[in-house]
Amino acid sequence: MDEKETYCIKVNLPGGVVSAGDLYELLLIAENAGSQSIRIGNRQQLFFCIDASQLEDLEMDMLRAEISYEIDEDEFPNIISSYVTDAIFNTESWMKEGVYKDIFDLFNFKPRLKVNLVDQHQTFVPFFSGNFNFITSTVSNYWHLYIRFPKTTDIYCWPSLVYSDDIPVLSRITEKTIMDHKALFYDRQKINHQKFHNLVIAQQALVTQPITEALKLPEFQLPYYEGFNRYANNKHWLGIYRRNELFPLEFMKDICTICLKNRIGQVYTTPWKSLLIKGISESNRKDWGIILNKYRINVRHASxxxxxxxxxxxxxxxxxxxxxxxxxxxxxxxxxxxxxxxxxxxxxxxxxxxxxxxxxxxxxxxxxxxxxxxxxxxxxxxxxxxxxxxxxxxxxxxxxxxxxILINDNIVLSVTEKEAEEKPGKEAPPVYQCKNCFSIYDQTYGDAVNNVAPGVDFESLANYSCPICESSKSSFNRIEKSFNPNPLN
Structure with a gap:
C-alpha cells in the first residue's frame, strides 16, 4: 500500500446524520493524519485524503475510536435517507426522527448494495438512486419498495407494503438473494421478477400490507438549501455549500464546537454535497455568523x-x-x-x-x-x-x-416543439400512466423497452405490459393533455 502517494478515506454516515461529538473525533483523526479538509459525497458519506506515510497511524486511531472506514474503496455504499428534510422541507408525513433512528439501529450488517430510505412528500433526496428504494406510503409505518437490480435499469415494484422494522432484514435477504444468484439478477438484460420474489419470501416471514394506493411522485422542487432559514418553534437551520466541495477541518471543528456548546446534537449531510445544521436558536445565531465570517464562508450562491x-x-x-x-x-x-x-x-x-x-x-x-x-x-x-x-x-x-412546454395539473408533459407550433390550442394525444409504478406511456416517444416505435397509439397495442413493473395494459389510466400556445400564462 505504501507505494501510493495518497489514499482516500471514506466514512459512511448512515442516513446522513452524525452526532457533533462523533464528528469532532473523526475530524481530529483526519487532522492528525495530515488532512486539511473533508468532502461530502452524493450518498451523504464523508471523504478525506491523507499521505501514504500517515496510513498506519490513521488505522490505529480509527481502530481505537471504533470507526468503520474504507480506503480507496466503496464496497459498502452508505445508506441514504431523507432524515435531513424532517421538520424543514416537509412536515406533513408520519415519518419522523424516531422512526429513522429505529430503522438505522436495526441494520446489523453493512449493505453491499445501495439502500435509500425516502419520504414521499419531499424531493430533496432522490427516490430511485439506490438498489433498494424504500419510499413511505400513506399507511403509517409501511413503505413501498422499488428494487433496481445492480448494473441494470430494471426496476421491480415489490407487490406489497413493507413494515418499518422489516426494512433491515428485507434488505439483507434481498441483497443475499441477488449476490448468491448473480447469473439471474446481477447485470442481466432480463430479470424474472416472480422467481426473485419467490426466492426472497421463502427465506423470511414478513409483516406486510396490500398496496391499496399507488405511489404518487410529487412535483419536483429543489428547495434553496443554503443560509439561515426559520422553521418550527422559532428555530433556524443553516445550510452550507462549498463551490469546490472542500470543507476545511478547522471550520468543521468550530462547527462541532458550537453545536456542543449550544446543545445541538446532530449534524446532517445531504445528497447535494452540502452540510446542514438544525435547531439554531435566535439567541445563538450570532455565534454562527461569527464562524462564517471567520472562514469567509459564502451562503448565498445562485440557485x-x-x-x-x-x-x-x-x-x-x-x-x-x-x-x-x-x-x-x-x-x-x-x-x-x-x-x-x-x-x-x-x-x-x-x-x-x-x-x-x-x-x-x-x-x-x-x-x-x-x-x-x-x-x-x-x-x-x-x-x-x-x-x-x-x-x-x-x-x-x-x-x-x-x-x-405544457404544464397541466402540475405535471410537465413532454411534447415536441414542432407539435406545439402546429397544433396550438388543439387537443393533444393522451398519455397513459401505470397505476402501480406511475410509469408513463406517451406515443410521442413510444417504448424502447417493449420495442414500440414513436407514434404508436396506446389503444392499438396488444398484450402490452409496463416496462418498469410488468403490470398489464389494463393497469394504465388515461391522462388527458392539451396544447396551450401560452403555457406560462
Whole structure:
C-alpha cells in the first residue's frame, strides 16, 4: 500500500446524520493524519485524503475510536435517507426522527448494495438512486419498495407494503438473494421478477400490507438549501455549500464546537454535497455568523449553481460544472424546477432532470427524464455526440424548451416543439400512466423497452405490459393533455 502517494478515506454516515461529538473525533483523526479538509459525497458519506506515510497511524486511531472506514474503496455504499428534510422541507408525513433512528439501529450488517430510505412528500433526496428504494406510503409505518437490480435499469415494484422494522432484514435477504444468484439478477438484460420474489419470501416471514394506493411522485422542487432559514418553534437551520466541495477541518471543528456548546446534537449531510445544521436558536445565531465570517464562508450562491449532481472526487465533472454555470450566469438562465447530473462514468446512479453523459473525451450526450422529473425512471435522448464547446448552448436551448412546454395539473408533459407550433390550442394525444409504478406511456416517444416505435397509439397495442413493473395494459389510466400556445400564462 505504501507505494501510493495518497489514499482516500471514506466514512459512511448512515442516513446522513452524525452526532457533533462523533464528528469532532473523526475530524481530529483526519487532522492528525495530515488532512486539511473533508468532502461530502452524493450518498451523504464523508471523504478525506491523507499521505501514504500517515496510513498506519490513521488505522490505529480509527481502530481505537471504533470507526468503520474504507480506503480507496466503496464496497459498502452508505445508506441514504431523507432524515435531513424532517421538520424543514416537509412536515406533513408520519415519518419522523424516531422512526429513522429505529430503522438505522436495526441494520446489523453493512449493505453491499445501495439502500435509500425516502419520504414521499419531499424531493430533496432522490427516490430511485439506490438498489433498494424504500419510499413511505400513506399507511403509517409501511413503505413501498422499488428494487433496481445492480448494473441494470430494471426496476421491480415489490407487490406489497413493507413494515418499518422489516426494512433491515428485507434488505439483507434481498441483497443475499441477488449476490448468491448473480447469473439471474446481477447485470442481466432480463430479470424474472416472480422467481426473485419467490426466492426472497421463502427465506423470511414478513409483516406486510396490500398496496391499496399507488405511489404518487410529487412535483419536483429543489428547495434553496443554503443560509439561515426559520422553521418550527422559532428555530433556524443553516445550510452550507462549498463551490469546490472542500470543507476545511478547522471550520468543521468550530462547527462541532458550537453545536456542543449550544446543545445541538446532530449534524446532517445531504445528497447535494452540502452540510446542514438544525435547531439554531435566535439567541445563538450570532455565534454562527461569527464562524462564517471567520472562514469567509459564502451562503448565498445562485440557485443554478446548487442544482447539480456530480460523481464523487471527480475533478473533471467539477470543472465542467463550473464552465457550464459560468455560461448559465452570463446568459442569465432560469433553471428553477430543474436539476442537472454530470455522468463521466457509466451506471453511476446519479439522478437529474437533465443528464450530461460523457460519450468519449470532449463529447457528450444530453438526456432528460420524462416529464423533467429527476425521480422519473425513464430517460429521453435530447442530443447525441455534442462537443464540449457546444454543450452550454445546447443546455440553454433545452432549459428554454422546458419552460415552453405544457404544464397541466402540475405535471410537465413532454411534447415536441414542432407539435406545439402546429397544433396550438388543439387537443393533444393522451398519455397513459401505470397505476402501480406511475410509469408513463406517451406515443410521442413510444417504448424502447417493449420495442414500440414513436407514434404508436396506446389503444392499438396488444398484450402490452409496463416496462418498469410488468403490470398489464389494463393497469394504465388515461391522462388527458392539451396544447396551450401560452403555457406560462
Amino acid at each position: 443554478n449553481e446548487l442544482n447539480w449532481q456530480l460523481e464523487n472526487l471527480n475533478s473533471e465533472s467539477l470543472e465542467l460544472k463550473r464552465q457550464l454555470v459560468r455560461e448559465f450566469e452570463e446568459y442569465d438562465l432560469r433553471t428553477h424546477r430543474l436539476c442537472f447530473a454530470i455522468k463521466m462514468q457509466p451506471k453511476t446512479g446519479l439522478t437529474g432532470a437533465i443528464i450530461i453523459k460523457k460519450k468519449e473525451p470532449g463529447v457528450f450526450d444530453i438526456l432528460h427524464t420524462r416529464d423533467f422529473n429527476p425521480n422519473s425512471k425513464d430517460d429521453v435522448i435530447y442530443k447525441e455526440k455534442v462537443p464540449i464547446t457546444n454543450l452550454g448552448q445546447c443546455l440553454i436551448e433545452l432549459c428554454n424548451y422546458f419552460y415552453g
